[in-house]
């Protein structure tokens with residue numbers, strides 16, 4: 001990838017130009033449970049939310065969102081457009097979240113991942129997350145047939 005890359009922290013002041021691309025990425029990755037533009041706008045306005053966009057040139061390649069709650073940083077979503085996958089973008093976005101978590105004094109990063117999401121489970125495991133339990137029917141049916149179980153994974157910062 002030879003285009004200029006940059007990662008932007010989104011806020012209510014700078015997010016409008018990103019919402020349509022992020023909503024498109026959400027739809028592509030998460031189907032019926034995708035966040036809409038208005039949900040994304042609301043999330044970014046939440047005091048506890050942290051959202052980063054990864055740009056390649058003028059295009060959005062991926063994004064990540066999380067909430068900092070007490071000592072935990074809870075990652076809600078991470079997604080990369082298919083044409084930009086396997087180039088380390090998700091890894092770079094996780095690095096940004098880890099830095100934010102450290103700055104905020106979080107001691108652990110927590111996330112849920114669908115039991116059949118091999119790419120994401122591999123990503124998190126390689127990054128250093130450890131499985132901590134299973135949540136039955138955590139993901140409602142996204143149109144691909146039935147609810148799905150999730151694995152909770154943790155990354156300890158201290």
Ligand SMILES: CC(C)(COP(=O)(O)OP(=O)(O)OC[C@H]1O[C@@H](n2cnc3c(N)ncnc32)[C@H](O)[C@@H]1OP(=O)(O)O)[C@@H](O)C(=O)NCCC(=O)NCCS
Nearest residue numbers: 029078079080085086087088089090091113119120122123
């Ligand atoms: C999961 C996802 C975010 C990974 O993004 P990415 O930018 O391609 O990931 P990276 O390039 O940073 O990959 C880092 C590591 O993750 C693992 N990984 C990533 N994609 C993988 C795949 N398709 N199969 C197996 N392992 C994979 C690999 O270990 C990889 O390291 P390597 O390239 O040295 O082998 C992306 O596939 C995606 O957007 N999926 C749809 C949305 C989604 O499922 N999000 C997670 C919700 S919990």
